[in-house]
Amino acid sequence: MPNSTRLRSRFEPLEAETYKDRVVNLITEAILNGRVKAGERLNESQLARELNLSRIPIREALQTLEEMGLVVNVPRRGTFVISLSEDNIQKINSFRLVGEAEALRLCRANITSEKLHQLIRLLERMEKTSSQTETWKLELEFHRAIWRFSGNEYLEKVLTATIIPLFAHGIVTSFGSEVAGLRAKHHWSLLEYVRGRSQQSAEEVMMEHLKGGFHNPERFSSYSPTVKSTLSRQTKR
Amino acid sequence: MRENTKSKYTKDGVLNLLRERILSGKTSAGQKLNETGLASELQISRVPVREALQRLEEMGLVMTVPRKGKFVVNLTVEEVQKINSIRLIFEVEALALCRRNLGSSARRILSALADKMESDETIDYNEVSRLDLEFHRTIWSQSGNEYLEKALTMITTPLFAHRAVSHHNSLVNRSILRHHRVLFEYVTGSSRRTPGEIMMEHLSMGYPHPERFSSLALRRESRNSLRR
Numbered sequence: 220m221p222n223s224t225r226l227r228s229r230f231e232p233l234e235a236e237t238y239k240d241r242v243v244n245l246i247t248e249a250i251l252n253g254r255v256k257a258g259e260r261l262n263e264s265q266l267a268r269e270l271n272l273s274r275i276p277i278r279e280a281l282q283t284l285e286e287m288g289l290v291v292n293v294p295r296r297g298t299f300v301i302s303l304s305e306d307n308i309q310k311i312n313s314f315r316l317v318g319e320a321e322a323l324r325l326c327r328a329n330i331t332s333e334k335l336h337q338l339i340r341l342l343e344r345m346e347k348t349s350s351q352t353e354t355w356k357l358e359l360e361f362h363r364a365i366w367r368f369s370g371n372e373y374l375e376k377v378l379t380a381t382i383i384p385l386f387a388h389g390i391v392t393s394f395g396s397e398v399a400g401l402r403a404k405h406h407w408s409l410l411e412y413v414r415g416r417s418q419q420s421a422e423e424v425m426m427e428h429l430k431g432g433f434h435n436p437e438r439f440s441s442y443s444p445t446v447k448s449t450l451s452r453q454t455k456r
Numbered sequence: 457m458r459e460n461t462k463s464k465y466t467k468d469g470v471l472n473l474l475r476e477r478i479l480s481g482k483t484s485a486g487q488k489l490n491e492t493g494l495a496s497e498l499q500i501s502r503v504p505v506r507e508a509l510q511r512l513e514e515m516g517l518v519m520t521v522p523r524k525g526k527f528v529v530n531l532t533v534e535e536v537q538k539i540n541s542i543r544l545i546f547e548v549e550a551l552a553l554c555r556r557n558l559g560s561s562a563r564r565i566l567s568a569l570a571d572k573m574e575s576d577e578t579i580d581y582n583e584v585s586r587l588d589l590e591f592h593r594t595i596w597s598q599s600g601n602e603y604l605e606k607a608l609t610m611i612t613t614p615l616f617a618h619r620a621v622s623h624h625n626s627l628v629n630r631s632i633l634r635h636h637r638v639l640f641e642y643v644t645g646s647s648r649r650t651p652g653e654i655m656m657e658h659l660s661m662g663y664p665h666p667e668r669f670s671s672l673a674l675r676r677e678s679r680n681s682l683r684r
Contacts, residue, residue: 307603314603317549321542324671371669373535374542377607421671439601441552 242280257391258302288387303388311385312436320421325369327413345403359386405431471508485621486530516617531618539615540666551651553599554643562598570640573633585620632661
């Protein structure tokens with residue numbers, strides 16, 4: 220519909236996005252409440268029937284959810300709620316160790332009091348919230364701010380693309396579990412590094428940070444002493 | 457599907473034609489690619505043109521500028537430095553991991569590629585680009601971390617494409633090609649140098665200050681100030 224006719228319309232325009240956004244929110248809610256499980260297949264036509272909608276807004280919603288990292292599309296098999304294996308979590312974390320350490324160093328070099336305050340505000344909000352989902356979202360926001368402050372938008376882009384599925388996985392699998400406020404404490408050390416008050420290297424800070432939430436996060440990085448013996452690739456030769 | 461019987465081009469035909477134009481410089485870096493214009497020029501529907509442009513974008517040769525359209529890849533010196541700065545960090549990690557995990561078939565591939573890049577046969581720029589990319593990709597694939605591999609592919613796709621687009625007339629730089637031997641020696645364990653040193657040397661041969669937007673530039677500044 221062209222814009223000019225919209226202006227004269229007696230009705231509130233019903234934008235195509237409305238349905239899509241509502242579907243995005245519905246599915247996100249269902250995932251976070253555990254009604255749709257990690258790894259579960261999301262069938263386009265079944266969803267269309269359940270929601271009494273055409274397939275177009277469903278397809279668009281699934282695309283948006285894919286960009287958000289909450290679902291993955293497997294060619295010829297369909298769309299699934301994100302579910303990472305222990306190996307894939309370790310691989311992403313091994314990547315983070317190298318990439319985020321670089322972002323931390325660059326962020327420290329570019330830090331201003333304004334940027335520092337943004338980071339502090341996020342951590343304060345993280346300390347106050349009791350919701351696990353909210354914690355994951357604030358945590359992601361905190362990390363993304365550091366990536367952005369690196370001043371290299373290509374670094375920000377590649378970290379975002381690679382790491383977001385890990386946070387999405389965290390959101391998807393964390394419903395109803397453990398104490399939320401605890402996670403904030405793992406982030407103050409990153410802040411100390413960024414403001415130049417840490418004696419540790421960026422890799423040390425990052426390693427400690429990741430070990431606070433994950434098992435063997437360095438396993439697939441060059442910081443792992445055991446890479447050779449644990450890689451499955453070795454056996455395929 | 458409706459077939460246009462008059463059309464001179466198949467789907468792949470359009471892709472090959474547009475790619476050839478870009479790589480040969482007939483369509484120059486930064487030039488706008490208009491879907492409708494191309495469709496009428498080639499006397500085909502817009503669908504195959506759109507598909508070809510999408511494929512070219514995946515190959516890094518075409519970039520979408522939001523609300524402006526599609527353009528032949530054209531990176532500024534600063535953008536190239538930003539890409540190389542991250543590339544440096546992740547390539548160093550890939551080199552170190554490849555050295556630990558290098559499989560025998562990948563080793564043979566790298567060896568053959570290094571030999572080919574050292575030979576004196578005349579090869580054109582596109583061929584050189586292809587060998588170069590294949591060499592690096594083989595190293596990334598041996599890192600044992602497909603997320604690292606994917607990230608490196610994502611970072612370097614526009615960089616390699618940019619080089620192909622803007623250097624199609626350049627003389628092949630033999631010393632850069634030969635330098636892949638140094639990378640080969642590192643991953644096969646016969647080098648005592650650090651991967652950081654080697655990768656910095658490698659990228660510096662092709663680009664001015666590839667580390668400018670990385671933390672290595674920060675460290676160099678502080679080292680220089682100490683010397684002074």
